[in-house]
Amino acid sequence: MSAEHRWSGWPGAWCLDCGVEDALERCVAEHNDGLICECGVFMCEVPGHRLKPCETHRREPCPSPGARLFDPYNPVVGAKVST
Ligand SMILES: [Zn+2]
Ligand SMILES: [Zn+2]
Ligand SMILES: [Zn+2]
Numbered sequence: 001m002s003a004e005h006r007w008s009g010w011p012g013a014w015c016l017d018c019g020v021e022d023a024l025e026r027c028v029a030e031h032n033d034g035l036i037c038e039c040g041v042f043m044c045e046v047p048g049h050r051l052k053p054c055e056t057h058r059r060e061p062c063p064s065p066g067a068r069l070f071d072p073y074n075p076v077v078g079a080k081v082s083t
Helices: 023-030
Strands: none
Touching: none
């Protein structure tokens, strides 16, 4: 089961399911650490490289994946809840 947040967009992203603010976005606003590659390059585009997770702004797992509680485009009415 995945506990990934579903981000509303960029910038100003929030999770469509639980409503939490995107920690990476706050990270970028404060010090950009979240966009630094594991190799140390800012916004590195080398395939296979990954961003180094910021210690200050961690993305916690989504507490209610698929809940759509904060989804303005697909309100929870009639939503199919996957188990
Ligand atoms: Zn950060
Ligand atoms: Zn890199
Ligand atoms: Zn979430």
